[in-house]
Amino acid sequence: MPKISPLAPASFPSIPPVAGVRFASGAAGIRYANRTDLFYAELAEGTTVAGVFTKSTMPSVPVDFCRAALKNGEGHARALVVNSGNSNAFTGKVGAAACKLSVEATAKLAGTDVNHVYVSSTGVIGEALPGDKIVAALPGLKANLGNSDWEGAARAISTTDTFPKGASRTAKIGGVPVTIAGICKGSGMIAPNMGTMLGYIFTDAAIPPAVLQHLLSKSTERSFNSITVDSDASTSDTVLAFATGQTKHDPVFAVGDGIFRDFRKKFDEVMLDLAHQIIKDGEGATKFVSVSVTGAQSATAAKKIAMAIANSPLVKTAIAGQDANWGRIVMAVGKCGEKADRDKLAIIIGGVKVAAEGEVVPGYDEAPVAEHMKGSDIVISVDVGIGSGKATVWTCDLTHEYISINGDYRS
Amino acid sequence: MPKISPLAPASFPSIPPVAGVRFASGAAGIRYANRTDLFYAELAEGTTVAGVFTKSTMPSVPVDFCRAALKNGEGHARALVVNSGNSNAFTGKVGAAACKLSVEATAKLAGTDVNHVYVSSTGVIGEALPGDKIVAALPGLKANLGNSDWEGAARAISTTDTFPKGASRTAKIGGVPVTIAGICKGSGMIAPNMGTMLGYIFTDAAIPPAVLQHLLSKSTERSFNSITVDSDASTSDTVLAFATGQTKHDPVFAVGDGIFRDFRKKFDEVMLDLAHQIIKDGEGATKFVSVSVTGAQSATAAKKIAMAIANSPLVKTAIAGQDANWGRIVMAVGKCGEKADRDKLAIIIGGVKVAAEGEVVPGYDEAPVAEHMKGSDIVISVDVGIGSGKATVWTCDLTHEYISINGDYRS
Numbered sequence: 160m161p162k163i164s165p166l167a168p169a170s171f172p173s174i175p176p177v178a179g180v181r182f183a184s185g186a187a188g189i190r191y192a193n194r195t196d197l198f199y200a201e202l203a204e205g206t207t208v209a210g211v212f213t214k215s216t217m218p219s220v221p222v223d224f225c226r227a228a229l230k231n232g233e234g235h236a237r238a239l240v241v242n243s244g245n246s247n248a249f250t251g252k253v254g255a256a257a258c259k260l261s262v263e264a265t266a267k268l269a270g271t272d273v274n275h276v277y278v279s280s281t282g283v284i285g286e287a288l289p290g291d292k293i294v295a296a297l298p299g300l301k302a303n304l305g306n307s308d309w310e311g312a313a314r315a316i317s318t319t320d321t322f323p324k325g326a327s328r329t330a331k332i333g334g335v336p337v338t339i340a341g342i343c344k345g346s347g348m349i350a351p352n353m354g355t356m357l358g359y360i361f362t363d364a365a366i367p368p369a370v371l372q373h374l375l376s377k378s379t380e381r382s383f384n385s386i387t388v389d390s391d392a393s394t395s396d397t398v399l400a401f402a403t404g405q406t407k408h409d410p411v412f413a414v415g416d417g418i419f420r421d422f423r424k425k426f427d428e429v430m431l432d433l434a435h436q437i438i439k440d441g442e443g444a445t446k447f448v449s450v451s452v453t454g455a456q457s458a459t460a461a462k463k464i465a466m467a468i469a470n471s472p473l474v475k476t477a478i479a480g481q482d483a484n485w486g487r488i489v490m491a492v493g494k495c496g497e498k499a500d501r502d503k504l505a506i507i508i509g510g511v512k513v514a515a516e517g518e519v520v521p522g523y524d525e526a527p528v529a530e531h532m533k534g535s536d537i538v539i540s541v542d543v544g545i546g547s548g549k550a551t552v553w554t555c556d557l558t559h560e561y562i563s564i565n566g567d568y569r570s
Numbered sequence: 571m572p573k574i575s576p577l578a579p580a581s582f583p584s585i586p587p588v589a590g591v592r593f594a595s596g597a598a599g600i601r602y603a604n605r606t607d608l609f610y611a612e613l614a615e616g617t618t619v620a621g622v623f624t625k626s627t628m629p630s631v632p633v634d635f636c637r638a639a640l641k642n643g644e645g646h647a648r649a650l651v652v653n654s655g656n657s658n659a660f661t662g663k664v665g666a667a668a669c670k671l672s673v674e675a676t677a678k679l680a681g682t683d684v685n686h687v688y689v690s691s692t693g694v695i696g697e698a699l700p701g702d703k704i705v706a707a708l709p710g711l712k713a714n715l716g717n718s719d720w721e722g723a724a725r726a727i728s729t730t731d732t733f734p735k736g737a738s739r740t741a742k743i744g745g746v747p748v749t750i751a752g753i754c755k756g757s758g759m760i761a762p763n764m765g766t767m768l769g770y771i772f773t774d775a776a777i778p779p780a781v782l783q784h785l786l787s788k789s790t791e792r793s794f795n796s797i798t799v800d801s802d803a804s805t806s807d808t809v810l811a812f813a814t815g816q817t818k819h820d821p822v823f824a825v826g827d828g829i830f831r832d833f834r835k836k837f838d839e840v841m842l843d844l845a846h847q848i849i850k851d852g853e854g855a856t857k858f859v860s861v862s863v864t865g866a867q868s869a870t871a872a873k874k875i876a877m878a879i880a881n882s883p884l885v886k887t888a889i890a891g892q893d894a895n896w897g898r899i900v901m902a903v904g905k906c907g908e909k910a911d912r913d914k915l916a917i918i919i920g921g922v923k924v925a926a927e928g929e930v931v932p933g934y935d936e937a938p939v940a941e942h943m944k945g946s947d948i949v950i951s952v953d954v955g956i957g958s959g960k961a962t963v964w965t966c967d968l969t970h971e972y973i974s975i976n977g978d979y980r981s
Contacts, residue, residue: 213904214905214907215901215904215905216903216904216907216908216909216910216911216912217900217901217903217904217910217912217915218904218912248897248900249897249900249912249925249928249929249930250928250929251913251927251928251929252929253929254929283897284897284898284900284901285896285897285900285925285929285930286930472883472968472972472976473976476972476973476976476977477976477977479973479977480976480977482977485696486657486659486660486694486695486696487695489628489659489660489695489696490626490628490695492627492628493624493626493627493628493629494625494626496625496627497627498627499627499628500627501627501628501629501660502662504628514660514696516662517660517661517662518660518661518662518663518664518665518696519660519661519696519697557883557973558973558977559970559973559974561883561887561973562887562890562968562969562970562972562973563970565883565884565887565888565891566887566888566890566891566893566969
């Protein structure tokens, strides 16, 4: 692994077991020797599942497979297998055969149907996945199933990540406590539409598939689809949520149920926590940047403007250089094509209004803003001044290290 | 100036005078001392003009001014004044006053109306333009008017450019030779919709304003609007074409006239030559990259796919690393949202078919492709396989030097 991101948390969080989820990770030798690269989980009978996938028109084989499983498996799941080291994307018939091989082995091991198996692959594009290595490694993982080594699981699904990513919350449904635990990976090729990131959320709550899908889709928009490292979107992005139903509580019938409110809030928190960890591990990142846009014509316009700022190489290099270069923010707002009025735009950096009404704020003192730019948490706010649409997205700076990582690593 | 781009031409081209165009450049001390930063040109009576400007919703003051002049001046022009060092963008009333001041001084000096004066500013955003410095420097330039120092003119309008940019061609209209000469600047904040680039084309041909505008708009699409350094688009981008009518030839009534064919061809060549020079001076560039897309649903779709490839940080860093990473090209095609079929896509690098029908070409030999990636001219072709739309765009690689330039320089 490359050196650990300066924005990494001090340690992996403490994540409790989730009733109905048993898992293990190990080294299958898919691309590198002596590196864990395989995660296998078994899910209790009755587990429901929801999924959100890359919008790429060039999806990987496992993405195709999961989409079909969601359709054919009636929203139920019994096993999950994830490998790193190879994305099994753009691999044609050979890749499809390798996926089939490992899915069938997984189904057999878990004693279930292939339509209740979920699979993800992440890593290099366009090389044949050695499915036989996965098949050979699976029995060893089955023998080691446990419920607590979330950190090991998070490491096994990582590629260029510099730290393992996990988060959890406890929520109450009708007074009964349930657990929500998640792991994810991702640090490059991250953009809206889910740049190369994989995320898995597990809960012991009982949630019907349609409700879980609705919840996951909405939550993804505000979390994983609101982050960007480099505007590039992967062929393999996948977020799956599994609800084992092992904890008994009053039934949930719809996302809007009052009984479900606390769960939704905590679920969103886990999703956002994980998404932020991906940004904090953004390739070469030294700054965690929040970009909030208010006063846009609509929420969609606000998000588009925020993303234009967050994806601008000139904005991102300025942040890397600790330069409060608000002119480049103006440029980014201007280029994105959403309705805006130069003479109503306001730019606030680190809480200080820098520019408004088409020019720099009279008597603008750069000192506190320059100080803010030296920190590792950068907060940029833009008020477009023409409507009530708002959105927040998160990104990181663009540094020499990004170039080094991506000029060498073949992804 | 930073060190000269490794892709720079050996020397500035030889560009002949254009009858009816007299110009000079000098140092007004706008941002830096001892650096030429002002270009002034006088145009013969009867000169027609056409303009294409940034699509940014945050245009600079001079862009607003030129748009109004095109409308109010009935397509005629008598003077052009361009400064570097300050873009006069996002400068509010102070900026508008500074622009007015220098335009009025220019009009007086050239003995014309303000609606026949064209003005551009390039450089830092959001700082008040010292219009008085321009006014003070203009008489000195007037005293030095000449018709041959195109290189000096190109240098005066430059910002982070590492070499001056110019091109010319001789064309025939009805058997009569006419000259087309152009200069431009730009190296960062370059993207479709005209990233910070300024371009000025002069000819002694007689071309009605409407014909000149039609020609310029069309030609810009295939040249300056088909290049991208970093996907960022500036607030100040401007291309102006001036036709002095000093050479007598049979009249041109429409862009489609047979008599005009050779001129159009040569005009396009000058525009493309200049646009390519901007890419060759792309901030930090070490490779000139051509991206051609064929077989898309439409020409618009083809250009969007080509731009998605050309703007992808992962593709661009791979090129910098001399890595024939076609998986990232697949990713970029997939993310852009235009219709594509994974199993029909073909990728050709340096003339070698690398991937087709959803997988790497059987028996693919990477050696010749790796060799191609070591060169400074990289040619990427993608056939989408579903239609007949095609487009070519040009870009450069993304290197450490780009980060260095933009983490320091305040634009």
